[in-house]
Amino acid sequence: MTSELEQWRGKAPNDARAAKLRLLAWMVSAVVLVLVGVMQRVRLPMPDGWSTDFLPPFHAAVNGCAAIVLLVALAAIKAGRVALHRRAIFVAMGLSVLFLLSYVAYHMTNDPTRFGGVGTARTIYFALLISHIVLAGISLPFILFTFISGWTNQFERHKRMARWVFPMWLYVAVTGPVCYWMLRPYY
Numbered sequence: 001m002t003s004e005l006e007q008w009r010g011k012a013p014n015d016a017r018a019a020k021l022r023l024l025a026w027m028v029s030a031v032v033l034v035l036v037g038v039m040q041r042v043r044l045p046m047p048d049g050w051s052t053d054f055l056p057p058f059h060a061a062v063n064g065c066a067a068i069v070l071l072v073a074l075a076a077i078k079a080g081r082v083a084l085h086r087r088a089i090f091v092a093m094g095l096s097v098l099f100l101l102s103y104v105a106y107h108m109t110n111d112p113t114r115f116g117g118v119g120t121a122r123t124i125y126f127a128l129l130i131s132h133i134v135l136a137g138i139s140l141p142f143i144l145f146t147f148i149s150g151w152t153n154q155f156e157r158h159k160r161m162a163r164w165v166f167p168m169w170l171y172v173a174v175t176g177p178v179c180y181w182m183l184r185p186y187y
Helices: 006-008 015-039 053-080 080-111 119-151 157-187
Strands: none
Touching: 006 080, 015 080, 015 119, 015 157, 053 157, 080 119, 080 157, 119 157
């Protein structure tokens, strides 16, 4: 009897689909980077009585959930439970998309909140925030490429990429809520 992992590894890679999806991943990454740039400059007025002020704690919760689901995905694949790993990755991707859409909505409707801490707290906050932002921007296309390689049965490529993409994605998912909690007193 073959294991679940062996059954998945036996599937033929779909290189043609992977090439098309990688092109789409580059386009999505470019659109996201443009959106993030635009949200820094554009403020959309909200109708009277409407507010997106509830979104920052929501962002922290969604990122925290993504981190937990990523750990579930890691444990699942290490145990050879590919179907659970795939479901967890789909959930993590969905949470990341939900976060991104609500994050852009919040920042297009609110002025930025400034960190008011001083000394060591300020240094730690900005070190976490800058590394979080840089790694989020860098990791996006590679998260998509890693997902695509798994989805199209390019398992060796998927495994090679996941070894360095997974820690970046997890770091971004963990530091997002940490930055929120440090910034929370200044909202």
